[in-house]
Amino acid sequence: MSERDSATPRNDPDSRLGDLFGNLPDPTRQIPTVDTSAPAPGSRRAAREAAAGEGSAIPARGTDGTRAEPSPVPVRASADDAVASDAEGPSPTPVRASADAADTPTRAMPQVAPAAMPAPATGAPEPVIGGGLDDLFAPHDDHVEAKPKKKKRRKGCLIALIIVLAVFGGIAAGGAWAWSTYGDKISDALGWGESxxxxxxxxxGEALVTIKQGxxxxxxxxxxxxxxxxxxxDVFYDYIVDENLAVTFYPGVYRLQKKMTAEAALAALKxxxxxxxxxxxxxxxxxxxxxxxxxAETLGLPLADFEAxxxxPMAYGVDAPSLEGWLFPAVYEFDPGVTAPQVIQRMVDRTRxxxxxxxxxxxxxxxxLxxxxxxxxxxxxxxxxxxxxxxxxxxxxxxxxxxxxTAQYGYGSLHEGVVSSSKEALEDDNDWNTYVRTGLPATPIASPSDAAIKAAMQPADGPWxxxxxxxxxxxxxxxxxxxAEHEQGIEKWREWCRANPDGGC
Structure with missing residues (x-):
């Protein structure tokens, strides 16, 4: 009888279980082995071995119960490996083995000990038995931290930013236009503007104000x-309207002060x-x-006296066709009983x-002049x-x-209160119309001030x-x-006139 026959009990041939156990192969000692072949690049095994290489090697426990020497790659027995049951030696029969593991050695999987795992107080750290989901989903690249990828939305964000800037830019431009056009009125309405x-x-000081008839x-x-x-x-007129005052103004020259309030000016005129x-x-x-x-009205003299x-002009020493321009613009005060020629003579002297x-x-x-x-x-x-x-x-x-x-003076429309000239005034052939004739008009067209006379003698330098x-x-x-530049300026004047129809254009 063979050693196998004497060592293995016979079972009942009629029993299914007996047949099953009777046909089992002889128990053999299963020794887990380590696959020392190089792992495939990018595999989980390569990642784990690379991670394990960064720390100290963890000693693996051998299948015979003794602690093996530390290995560069820690060895971990799988759940199906044999476990020693006797302190003195291995058991002839594995505690658990798969049906097809009798003749095939079990490959142990390497295990990386967590870096934060505290070592046992009695000695060297024990290998970790078993794995978790973290091991299964460990990143393949030990240099890249596994994070969920975010979708790139740079293009969409850029478009949104452009739209937002365009909207706010349009609002800002509109606000700037409104303020430049109506800023004064807005400030006045809200009380922000200067008084x-x-x-x-x-x-x-002193200021002389002339009020004319009517x-x-x-x-x-x-x-x-x-x-x-x-x-x-407009402040004086606005004050009268706002206070609903009925005021009659009498012609004459009034001696007032500079920088008066509208209320004080009205009181002074009364x-x-x-x-x-x-x-x-x-x-x-x-x-x-x-x-x-x-x-004539102020001095109480007939208008005919002044016209005569x-x-x-020669009566005043003026060698000119007319006294136009020789009556100097100023305020004059005369004694009672003054005559019209005396008034005119004083004005001519002031011009000289x-x-x-x-x-x-x-x-x-x-x-x-x-x-x-x-x-x-x-x-x-x-x-x-x-x-x-x-x-x-x-x-x-x-x-x-x-x-x-000059055209308006010659046509008789100088005091109509408008800047532009009529077609008739521009085309009328008279001695003052400089649109028709070359050179200066026949006489002065108004009474010039000291500043105008000085400017006539000392024109500015320029090519205009x-x-x-x-x-x-x-x-x-x-x-x-x-x-061409002048025509551009005329267009600007027309734009202003269109925006200000009551501006005197």
Whole structure:
């Protein structure tokens, strides 16, 4: 009998279990082995072995119960490996084996000990038995931390950002346009703007204000502003309207102060003590026709007396066809009983004083007064030297002056209150129409101030041949050298006129 026969008990041949156990192979000692072949690149095994190599090697327990020497790759028995049951030696029969494991050695899987696992207090750390889901889903690349990938939405975000910027940019542009166009009105409505009236207590100095026959709140408000009495042109008129006041203005010259409140200015105009006796005035840019009626009314003299007094310029030593331009613009106060010729003589004398101060030769007086009168009617104070240069540049090349003020004066429409000239005025052939005739008009067209006379004598340096006022409210004027540039300026003036239909265009 073989050793196998004597060592293996016989079972009942009629029993199924007996047949099963009777046909089992002889028990053999199963020794787990380690696959030392190189793992495939990128496999889980390669990742685990690489991770294990970063720490110290963990000793594996052998199948005979003894602790094996530390190995570079830790060995871990699978759940189906044999487990030693005897401290002195291995059991001849494995505790558990699969049906097909009799002749095939079981391959042990390497196990990496967690870095944070504390070592047993009695000695070297034991290998970890069993695995978890973390081992199964461990990242393949030990240099890349496993994180869920986020979808790239850079293009969509960029488009959204562009849309947002476009919306806010449009809002900002619209707000800037609204503020530049209606900023003053918005500020006034909300009370943000600067006060249009002076603060009380600022009044000082002296200002002479002339009120003409028939003047109402609007013209008086303008006269007060031009004299430096009020801060803005409309504040006096607005005050009368807001307070619902009924005021009658009497013609004459009134002595007021500069920087007065609208309320204080009205009180001063009502005070007869501020009205100058026998005082008359000639406005800057005024004419004989516009000035004589006020003189007669203020002084209580017949208008016919003044009309007769200006007929003979030689009576005052003026060698000119007319006294136009020789009645100096200022405020004059006369003693009772003054005559019309005495009034005119005083005004002519004052003009000679201005001509002398500017260094104008007597022989050149009429020409300088003529140029100065055009400057006075065409430009604002700060632009006088430039306007003078345009006139001189055109005269130098025999170019028509084409000044609207001269055409209007010759046609009799100078005081109509509009800047632009009618077709009839521009085409009328008279001695003052510089659209029709080359050179200076026949006489001065208005009474020039000291500043205008000085500018006529000392024009600014520049190549300008054209100028146009593009904002009648501020007097902003554009000076240009070419006709194309001038036409662009005219278009700006037209734009302003369209936006301000009541602006006096």
């Amino acid at each position: 249009k009236d002076y603060e009380p207590g600022l009044a000082n 003047d109402t709140g609007g013209p008086v408000s303008t006269a007060l502003y031009e004299a430096g009495v009020t801060k803005t042109e 005070d007869d003590a501020n009205k100058m006796a026998n005082a008359v005035s000639v406005a800057e840019g005024g004419t004989i026709v516009s000035s004589l009626p006020d003189m 007094a200006v007929q003979d 004083e201005s001509l002398s101060a500017a260094g104008v030769p007597d022989a050149d007086a009429e020409r300088i 003529t140029i100065a009168s055009i400057i006075q009617r065409e430009g604002r104070l700060e632009d006088f030297p430039k306007v003078s240069r345009v006139i001189q540049n055109r005269l130098d090349i025999d170019m028509k002056l084409q000044m609207d003020s 041949l054209y100028f146009v006022t593009i904002n009648l409210a501020t007097g902003e004027t554009l000076f240009t050298q070419t006709l």
